[in-house]
Amino acid sequence: MSIRDSEQEKYQDIWAFPQYRAHSPGAVAVPRFLRVLAENGEQYRDGERVIDFGCGEGQGSIALHAAGFSVCGWDFVDVRSKEAAAAMSGFVRQPLWVPSRMGDGMGQGAWAGFCVDVLEHIPTEFTMLSIDTMLRSVGVLYLEISNSPDSMGALIGQPLHLTVQPFTWWRDRIKEIATVLDARDLMGHSAFLVESR
Numbered sequence: 001m002s003i004r005d006s007e008q009e010k011y012q013d014i015w016a017f018p019q020y021r022a023h024s025p026g027a028v029a030v031p032r033f034l035r036v037l038a039e040n041g042e043q044y045r046d047g048e049r050v051i052d053f054g055c056g057e058g059q060g061s062i063a064l065h066a067a068g069f070s071v072c073g074w075d076f077v078d079v080r081s082k083e084a085a086a087a088m089s090g091f092v093r094q095p096l097w098v099p100s101r102m103g104d105g106m107g108q109g110a111w112a113g114f115c116v117d118v119l120e121h122i123p124t125e126f127t128m129l130s131i132d133t134m135l136r137s138v139g140v141l142y143l144e145i146s147n148s149p150d151s152m153g154a155l156i157g158q159p160l161h162l163t164v165q166p167f168t169w170w171r172d173r174i175k176e177i178a179t180v181l182d183a184r185d186l187m188g189h190s191a192f193l194v195e196s197r
Contacts, residue, residue: 007076007095007123008076008077008095010156010158010160011076011077011079012077012079013156014152014153014155014156014160015056015057015077015079017152017155019152019155020152020155021057024056024057024059024060025060025116025117025144025146026052026055026056026059026060026061026063026114026116026117027059027060027062027063029060029114029116029117029144030060030063030064030067030114032144032191033114033116033142034067036142036182036184036191036193037112037140037142037193039182040181040182040193042112042140042193044069044111044112046068047068047069047070048068048069048070048111048112049069049070049071049072049089049109049110049111049112050064050069050070050071050072050110050111050112050113050114051071051072051073051074051109051110051112051113051114051134051137051138052064052071052072052073052074052088052114052115053074053075053096053113053114053115053118053134054074054075054096054115054116054117054118054121055073055074055075055080055084055088055091056075056079056080057079057080057081057084058073058080058081058083058084058085058087058088059081059084060114060116061073061080061084061087061088062083062084062087064087064114065087065088070089071087071088071089072088072089072090072091072092072110073088073090073091073092074091074092074093074094074096075091075093076093076094076095076096077093078091078093095126095130096118096122096126096130096133096134097122097126097129097130097133098133099129099132099133099136109136109137109138109139110137110138110139111138111139111140112138112139112140112141112142113134113135113137113138113140113141113142114142115134115141115142115143115144116142116143116144117144117145117146117189118145119131119143119145119163119170120145120146120147120150120161120162120163120164121160121161121162121163122162122163123162123163124162124163127163127173128173128174128176128177131143131174131177131178131194132177132178135178135194135195135196136196139195140181140193140194140195141178141193141194141195142191142192142193143174143190143191143192143193143194144186144189144190144191145170145189145190145191145192146161146164146188146189147164147165147166147167147170147188147189147190148161148164148188148189149161149164167183167185167190170190170192171183171190171192174192174194177197178194178195178196178197179194179195179196179197180192180193180194181193181194181195
């Protein structure tokens with residue numbers, strides 16, 4: 001079984017547990033995303049297109065839509081709620097590490113990308129490729145990454161956080177492939193605003 005298939009199967013399994021669906025880091029991060037954009041002079045208009053990378057059930061997408069964005073989802077499993085699917089103007093189903101453009105078959109790319117509680121779930125060898133794939137589809141990319149092991153993987157007997165690294169590890173590697181506009185150590189997770197070089 002390929003890494004892609006085994007990871008997809010793992011997430012189909014974990015999303016079946018109500019306790020995994022109980023907390024949405026993406027929804028919690030939307031106000032911080034808006035503040036970081038504003039603090040870095042990133043101006044946006046109502047209806048601006050944002051891609052929610054690793055959207056999962058879509059609570060972050062719903063919050064982005066409520067903030068006035070046109071939201072497209074991207075994940076390698078489709079577990080979106082009906083409300084999230086209704087809030088999205090499009091959806092791509094594939095792993096982040098597979099080179100692609102959100103615009104393929106869906107018009108142009110997006111003004112910004114939003115990727116929260118996702119990169120730590122990706123095998124280490126695919127993390128920077130995933131960031132590169134996202135940057136090919138957006139002008140500016142907001143990342144929040146957990147720096148801690150997960151607790152939910154025990155439900156299926158497999159770890160979910162495959163790349164558990166400190167803030168400095170993420171910062172230094174991201175700087176190798178992108179321009180870092182903002183970097184914050186949020187004590188337990190890291191936040192970055194980046195753009196292509």
